[in-house]
Amino acid sequence: MTESVLDYMTRLGRAARAASRVVASASTAQKNRALHAAAEALDAARAELTAANELDLAAGRANGLEPALLDRLALTPARIDGMIEGLRQVAALADPVGAIRDMSYRPSGIQVGKMRVPLGVIGIIYESRPNVTIDAASLCLKSGNATILRGGSEAIHSNRAIAACIQRGLAAAELPAAAVQVVETTDRAAVGALISMPEFVDVIVPRGGKGLIERISRDARVPVIKHLDGICHVYVDALAELPKAQAVAFNAKTYRYGICGAMETLLVDQAVAAAFLPAMEQMFTEKGVELRGCARTCALIQATPATEEDWSTEYLAPILSIRVVDGLEQAIEHINRYGSHHTDAIVTEHQGRARRFLAEVDSSSVMLNAPTCFADGFEYGLGAEIGISTDKLHARGPVGLEGLTCEKYVVIGDGQLRGQNA
Amino acid sequence: MTESVLDYMTRLGRAARAASRVVASASTAQKNRALHAAAEALDAARAELTAANELDLAAGRANGLEPALLDRLALTPARIDGMIEGLRQVAALADPVGAIRDMSYRPSGIQVGKMRVPLGVIGIIYESRPNVTIDAASLCLKSGNATILRGGSEAIHSNRAIAACIQRGLAAAELPAAAVQVVETTDRAAVGALISMPEFVDVIVPRGGKGLIERISRDARVPVIKHLDGICHVYVDALAELPKAQAVAFNAKTYRYGICGAMETLLVDQAVAAAFLPAMEQMFTEKGVELRGCARTCALIQATPATEEDWSTEYLAPILSIRVVDGLEQAIEHINRYGSHHTDAIVTEHQGRARRFLAEVDSSSVMLNAPTCFADGFEYGLGAEIGISTDKLHARGPVGLEGLTCEKYVVIGDGQLRGQNA
Incomplete structure (x- = not known):
């Protein structure tokens, strides 16, 4: 030229x-x-x-x-x-x-x-x-x-x-x-x-x-x-129906590892962790997903100890970090601190806690009883998407x-x- | 400290x-x-x-x-x-x-x-x-x-x-x-x-x-x-009712000189310029508004010749630039080129030209048969405003x-x- x-x-x-x-x-x-x-x-x-x-x-x-x-x-x-x-x-x-x-x-x-x-x-x-x-x-x-x-x-x-x-x-x-x-x-x-x-x-x-x-x-x-990261969470509440929660969490991670809506961290209420995690461990292990957990997680299932860095890592791969939390409050805090404001889900039948999660989690999509991998323009009925925005001004999601x-x-x-x- | x-x-x-x-x-x-x-x-x-x-x-x-x-x-x-x-x-x-x-x-x-x-x-x-x-x-x-x-x-x-x-x-x-x-x-x-x-x-x-x-x-x-400028226009179309157009243009300029929605340039279709401008000249002159006009304007009324700079100036003062245009096309071109994408109005009874003006003028507020000084959060029913945005993303107007x-x-x-x- x-x-x-x-x-x-x-x-x-x-x-x-x-x-x-x-x-x-x-x-x-x-x-x-x-x-x-x-x-x-x-x-x-x-x-x-x-x-x-x-x-x-x-x-x-x-x-x-x-x-x-x-x-x-x-x-x-x-x-x-x-x-x-x-x-x-x-x-x-x-x-x-x-x-x-x-x-x-x-x-x-x-x-x-x-x-x-x-x-x-x-x-x-x-x-x-x-x-x-x-x-x-x-x-x-x-x-x-x-x-x-x-x-x-x-x-x-x-x-x-x-x-x-x-x-x-x-x-x-x-x-x-x-x-x-x-x-x-x-x-x-x-x-x-x-x-x-x-x-x-x-x-x-x-x-x-x-x-x-x-x-x-x-x-x-x-x-x-723009969006930079999709560090998406599923939080399993104490009042979740566990088989539903297991299916949602499994789908959120394994539908496709490489999409930005894939779950990267699973949060579990301590009240149901012992009942919930062993079955999840089996499903994920059979699928070949590597598990990294907090101390309470590692006390319940086989998992590599998670480092601080794991909580803010978008794996886009068959790796999952798991944290047992004290309850809703700590789950919301974790998501707003380590997440990327992309897509985060709660699994619960408790109306009040669902309402609080949906209002207080500061992400472009918040979900109840649905896997984060649904975050997609086609699935939302937009027909097509040019991208997913995690910014707050103008378009979000x-x-x-x-x-x-x-x-x-x-x-x-x-x-x-x-x-x-x- | x-x-x-x-x-x-x-x-x-x-x-x-x-x-x-x-x-x-x-x-x-x-x-x-x-x-x-x-x-x-x-x-x-x-x-x-x-x-x-x-x-x-x-x-x-x-x-x-x-x-x-x-x-x-x-x-x-x-x-x-x-x-x-x-x-x-x-x-x-x-x-x-x-x-x-x-x-x-x-x-x-x-x-x-x-x-x-x-x-x-x-x-x-x-x-x-x-x-x-x-x-x-x-x-x-x-x-x-x-x-x-x-x-x-x-x-x-x-x-x-x-x-x-x-x-x-x-x-x-x-x-x-x-x-x-x-x-x-x-x-x-x-x-x-x-x-x-x-x-x-x-x-x-x-x-x-x-x-x-x-x-x-x-x-x-x-x-x-943000908004930077309010270079607002009123365009008087060939099919405007002239007394209505005169009242709208006068109000757009004189309601308050210092607001961002004040008209700074008046555009007039050449077909009605001779019928429209002399009465306007009288109203503005009585009110003490200085007029600056294009060559065709100066041929019809007493006005200082406008310079190229006048078309892109926000006076915020009793000064008005006036341009006679060939018609709708040139009016829209003028506004999109010299305006500040704030607020622009057409005065006309012609439905098709009104429709085109409202669609094609690229401003945060477009108006039909209303003075630009209405651009205001209270007048629009927002209750109050934190500002007027001339950006396109997120809030506009x-x-x-x-x-x-x-x-x-x-x-x-x-x-x-x-x-x-x-």
Whole structure:
């Protein structure tokens, strides 16, 4: 490139800002037309996508990329099917844009309410999985936003091929090409530029490892929707039905070890620990889950002594820390201190304690008699998610179309004046 | 003080975080008891408040503070009445905390909904008006948040005296003293510390001049709820009823020159400019408002030629810039380019153009046939406001109790498991 990375990113940003005005006022039908056309383009471009992906895979192998990363990078026929299906699902979701709520008359005679509108331009920064290109682009487009996508350099050919299909979709619906832009350079300075243009970019959504997200959050001059860790807890109360509690705790850990909603620490009321833990030990041991426990846990079952560090570790692996607590109070304290404000559950039949847990645990999702692995946009009925936010401002928990929009006030009068009405 | 400012602020932060857990689960009755008791304490402490305020006023006079600032600093009996009344009004507002909405069953059998909860700890940084201490403390307390208040050094005695009354209120309701803390040092490093403690402070609300807010937004490591400018527009469409449009435009400018919702630029469709502007010129000239116009404006009425800078200036004074535009398209372009995304209005009877204006103007409040000066928490029915946000994430427009809270997900099951249900 003869232009500098900064100039290039500024050009992308300016084009995105202009396109965002058009996409913001595009009709639902027009946006859906683009999504369906992109799905057809993907279906027609399978050979093209596979060839592009082969370039990335070959380069990855040559660069000694780990097998797990190579696997994430691979665009298998099933994953292409998944992208096509994803586009159709997003097209089927209700359009949040333009919804007006709570219009009510004020004493002055004006009507005041709120209208849901797109955020504007969304920058997505992500790592190897090329299917994120489709997920992110489709959710942003459906919610009326323009997007700038910055995937990992290891997936650049795949992302370009996917972007070409999205472009065909946009063209078919007569939407501007700059509504979805893929950063074409692998220069790292592009990320720095993307997160420092508040005049062109309204929000950044980083998806990837904790290191990436921490770096971006620290350096960004644009708001960031993010989550860092999922250190999720299940607390088994003295009044839990134990078989239910065992099933919930087992599912919370073993549904999938690698998801952010997986339970990392099990808390048990001391009153039921002796009755509850041995059966759990058997289930987890049979499944190959390593157990690390506090002193009271180790007195009841076979477990490695847990260190202080265990309580604040997101294993994302078949390892579980277990702590016996004095009761609800200590469980809430433990979660608010060591947790990551992601998702935490209580298992109990005691109404009062359930109510207190749900109110006082300071996490983006709080659950009663349900495993933490349910923390997911599909399971919550959002249709799809762009990520899970553990921040408190704006979106909290799984972020779907609504989290990619905001509400502005709408005031309707008929010539009412301030300070001059009864 | 023997401890460093950083240690002092850390101590305040840690105490606020601990208190925030208590305030978050305080009952509505308990919070209201504190607000009413604080109102009684203010009423009983009038002499004390006046004496403390006299110290600040004397120091201000000695330091050559401008008369306008001295006026803002003064705690007159009427202003003390206002603070007492404000506390009672906030007590009368509905408590947003704990409200659960949209609980619905998912195919898996779990119920998913959202619960409104406090943000946690709110830092308020403000300038001379001591009554902000009461406004901010009462809104934060009612919404279940702990607050750290950092007023201007010129109001330190007044703020301390007010804080003492708030403390009496908290004590009467058996709420922790650290629920509302006033920073006792006038050292500027305290601000730097307050905006750099994400572990103790969840959001910063700066109130004051543009310089203060820009500085804080730039340096903060904590999210900021803010607005910088109120460059508000009224656009008079070709299908406006002219007497209505004239009354709206006049009120938008002259209700009060110094509020952020005051109109700074009047846009007029060229089709009605000749019929509309001369009467406006007469009204504004009689009122002493200086007019600055584009070339087409100056051809129709007496006005100083407007410079490019005028379009992006918030006068907060009896000065108005006027531009004749080709139509709706150009009006929207002008507003999105030169405006500050605060509040903008269209005057028209044309349904289609009204609809387009409301959808496409990218401002925190958009208005139809109403003057921009209505942009205000009381007028919108929020009861009170902590500020007006022109940001897009989280709260947008006037920020009341709801803007000081967020929603977390609540999931209720009865032992449902993921991946194992029909």
